Amino acid sequence: xxxxxxxxxxxxxxxxxxxxxxxxxxxxxxxxxxxxxxxxxxxxxxxxxxxxxxxxxxxxxxxxxxxxxxxxxxxxxxxxxxxxxxxxxxxxxxxxxxxxxxxxxxxxxxxxxxxxxxxxxxxxxxxxxxxxxxxxxxxxxxxxxxxxxxxxxxxxxxxxxxxx
Ligand SMILES: [Zn+2]
Numbered sequence: 001x002x003x004x005x006x007x008x009x010x011x012x013x014x015x016x017x018x019x020x021x022x023x024x025x026x027x028x029x030x031x032x033x034x035x036x037x038x039x040x041x042x043x044x045x046x047x048x049x050x051x052x053x054x055x056x057x058x059x060x061x062x063x064x065x066x067x068x069x070x071x072x073x074x075x076x077x078x079x080x081x082x083x084x085x086x087x088x089x090x091x092x093x094x095x096x097x098x099x100x101x102x103x104x105x106x107x108x109x110x111x112x113x114x115x116x117x118x119x120x121x122x123x124x125x126x127x128x129x130x131x132x133x134x135x136x137x138x139x140x141x142x143x144x145x146x147x148x149x150x151x152x153x154x155x156x157x158x159x160x161x162x163x164x
Pocket of ligand 1: 114
């Protein structure tokens with residue numbers, strides 16, 4: 001690993017945030033989780049190390065910065081796969097009117113029998129039930145960005161500890 005990528009070195013990198021490319025700076029922490037990658041402690045957010053992929057020499061000559069990528073442990077990947085297949089099996093999620101303390105006015109559910117949606121009024125748009133395609137929800141679940149939806153912890157995130 002080149003000395004400029006040693007621990008403590010300053011680094012500029014790009015990251016996809018909600019579908020936009022932003023440039024961030026940070027400090028090299030250690031070798032990253034895959035070949036030619038590093039863990040970087042972003043300025044102002046050092047508690048959340050970001051894995052970045054280093055550009056090849058040719059890409060670097062062309063001015064390309066290291067790029068942050070999403071790295072999941074095998075257990076996280078398994079959970080993500082379970083969430084995505086659950087949503088894709090349903091084909092879509094549906095919204096119900098559901099005010100909460102965080103200022104959300106809707107919640108989105110995959111399971112037609114979800115107890116967290118039971119008894120709540122279905123949200124409508126243009127006179128039809130408000131739904132969101134599985135495709136868009138899967139993008140959100142896998143961190144590819146898009147507008148955030150208040151997805152049900154129980155029947156979309158599959159957080160089994162949530163019972164109410
Ligand atoms: Zn639900």
